[in-house]
Amino acid sequence: MAHGDTTDAAAARLAELHNHFREYQATGPQQGHATTVSAPAPMRLDILDHITASVREVAEHTLHANPDAGPFPERVQDAYAWMHSNLAAADEADQLRADAIEYRQYLEHCLEQRDNAAVRKEVRQLACPKCGCWGLMWSLEMGRVICSNSECVDRDGFSTTLSLARFAHARAVTRQKVRQARAT
Structure with missing residues (x-):
């Protein structure tokens, strides 16, 4: 494996x-803020x-x-x-x-x-598990992977989307199929 x-x-x-x-990261200047009763x-x-x-x-x-x-x-x-x-x-x-x-x-x-760039790069390296096209994109706003193929839609006519879990499972299945093909 x-x-x-x-x-x-x-x-x-x-x-x-x-x-x-x-580590706790300060989010900006601390002047003018009320002091807290307890430490962060x-x-x-x-x-x-x-x-x-x-x-x-x-x-x-x-x-x-x-x-x-x-x-x-x-x-x-x-x-x-x-x-x-x-x-x-x-x-x-x-x-x-x-x-x-x-x-x-x-x-x-x-x-x-x-590091959204790393996620976008990873998403582009896999074909859509539904239609097989190489048009997957990462949508930060939706927090999902979207297929850009206009023919790849759900029953309501919206673009096919995948959660990270479904995307990761599709990648694992694809890699498993490649390993099996190489073994024969």
Whole structure:
């Protein structure tokens, strides 16, 4: 199962979030503001919640697929390598779900860091799972992937859109099909 580049990218993004973006960031000049009664949080709590949810999802999936998985790593960025090492003997469906989780979380980490260009670049590298055209675009306003093919619409006539989870699953399935084709 080839996952090195995505694992490294997702782990690097998670490590960067964990190490740097948790720190409380001032949003502008502080003059003229009323003093607070309590000190601000020492980190950005929304980033901490994102990291916690990401790591929890990886751990829950791994333990569901392999109840005998070893102890969880101490560093959060090692969570993806831990997941893949503990799912090496798991069935194909669990490995496919792990790939989809990891890739979706990579895109979510990019968005948490406000790196929309990375998400747009990733979205352009996959054909639409519904029509097969290479016209996928990322819509920051909608928070969804949109197919630009005017023929690719839903039953109400709106452009086909995909959540990050569906997009990540489509990518994992496509990569699985490529691996199977190369193996024969």
